[in-house]
Amino acid sequence: MIDGKRILVVEDEFIVAAMLCDTLEDHGAMPVGPVGRVSEGLEVIAAGGIDAAVLDWNLAGESGSSLAEALAARDVPFIIATGYGSVDAPFNERPILSKPYVSAHLIEKLSGLFTG
Template sequence: MTDEGTTGGLQGKRILVVEDEVIVAMLIEDILTDMGATVVGPAGRVGKALDLLGAEDVDAALLDVNLAGEITTPVAEELRRRGIPFAFATGYGAGGLPEGFAAQPILQKPFQERDLGQIMAQVLAA
């Protein structure tokens, strides 16, 4: 059961999920859907994420930093250019973020359901 106080801001929001690990992507999708969000994607490659950004309306995004060796900086730059709020998901902490994105919110892997809800609510409230 989710805590409505920390995740109520997700209801009806469209969230781009960029994650290359299928099981993790499915988990994120399930959690966000349970919180009332609509998942755009998930995208497992930078090109796919950029295509989705060009074709879909997105309120926020969650980006894995590293997609099988492909860093998601181009997606982060496009989100920033469009003024779409986002967080990074990484197991490397702030030191693993792409240059120029040290101030972005981080979902530390592994994460709990409430952590995902809180970080996305924080991103959407910013």
């Protein structure tokens, strides 16, 4: 379901980002990034060419809300990954992946972005 999709990886924890990219590659996706700062993520989003994103909600103390707004404005589907349990409106209706997560749940949620 995600084969050939360009997935932006926004994650500030190096080990988590590396494992996430490996998982995406194992399932045929093309990871973009990873990026670990809001400013870097905004640059990638502005450049375009991504099919979806996995967005860490807390990046070195910064909220991922500006990234979520930029993705939503471009109609790019995304999953919010968080270890904090909840996400404020209006993004609390987006798919949320609670950390720590297993790869199968990640792939299931990402696949759901493309199947409706």
